[in-house]
Amino acid sequence: MKTKPRIFHGLVNYGTQSGVLAMYLRRFGYEAVSVTRPDSFCRVTDVSLPHGGNLFQKITRHAWTRIYLGYCFFAYDIFHFYFGITLAKGQWDLPLYRMLGKKVVMEYLGSDVQKYGVSVGKYKWTNVRYKQTPEEGVVTDRMIDKRLARERKYVDKLLVCAPCYSEFVTDSELLPLAIDMEQYDFTPLPEFDGSFRLMHAPTHRGNKGTSYILDAVERLKDEGYAIELDLVEGVSHEELKSRYRKCHIFIDQIVGGWYGTASIEALAIGRPTVVSIRDSYLEHFPVGPELPFFNADPDSIYEVLKSVLGLTPMQLQESAQQGREFVESVHDASVVVRKLVSIYEDL
Structure with missing residues (x-):
């Protein structure tokens, strides 16, 4: 043998x-x-x-x-x-x-x-x-x-x-x-208490386009949208996973053109995710089903977030399920x- x-x-x-x-x-x-x-x-x-x-x-x-x-x-x-x-x-x-x-x-x-x-x-x-x-x-x-x-x-x-x-x-x-799927139980979205809870977790703000995200969130707040942003920085991996479960929408990077581990983890837990996806990279990605992300860059992040905030809880839950299935098949x-x-x- x-x-x-x-x-x-x-x-x-x-x-x-x-x-x-x-x-x-x-x-x-x-x-x-x-x-x-x-x-x-x-x-x-x-x-x-x-x-x-x-x-x-x-x-x-x-x-x-x-x-x-x-x-x-x-x-x-x-x-x-x-x-x-x-x-x-x-x-x-x-x-x-x-x-x-x-x-x-x-x-x-x-x-x-x-x-x-x-x-x-x-x-x-x-x-x-x-x-x-x-x-x-x-x-x-x-x-x-x-x-x-x-x-x-x-x-x-x-x-x-x-x-x-x-x-x-x-x-x-x-x-x-x-990712180790055993560490990421699919968790239903938190109850909606009148406001959306967004989460963003930059390890490097420039790398994630954080300033553009903060500007878009403040603009939406000024327009009367009931949203909270959990800006997560410098925490352990276990704490990060816990914070995913408390949000309704996860926002990853919007300047890199592809998604990373944070997006995958958020999808696995069942959180609809906003991230930058550059279409030209799809030719190098011949695996899995259609990408289940909300695609945004600095030019479009305000409009994309506004669109996502207009979805019903049922629509968001459907997106969450699609994200989980994608991670199971690819990651x-x-x-x-x-x-x-x-x-x-x-x-």
């Missing part, structure tokens, strides 16, 4: 991808582990590398980390890395995996491959415009080109987590973001891991 490979996921855990995929790989009979850097959002992982403390603690924790990662290098057969980060600083370890018969998968999650020049040149609204100056963008783009060239030389498989990054890594394959971790196992088997 062929022995299943041992699989390493790390060292970042954005969107809890490392932790969730490793957990579900174990359910499929693989020996898999997620080893990640410390996470202020307390996302699920198997091993969180120690850090901080006084000088002695920093030295001992750094030494332990290097020894442990050295052990992982020899103990695992497939290394699924994220965000251009490998076991060694500067990726000097990349040539060694192939020399020892190991396989490397690199999954890109966003700003690790999204280039400033292309984004600003092609799109009126893009999140990178609010995160970097043009001068910083030039430097970042050069770094991305240099790193991708190195990774293409040594990495066995390139993945992107969303179709909005496919244009930056043209030889990549899409692996949809995954359920068990569905994503089946695709991932196929990718591993092809290596």
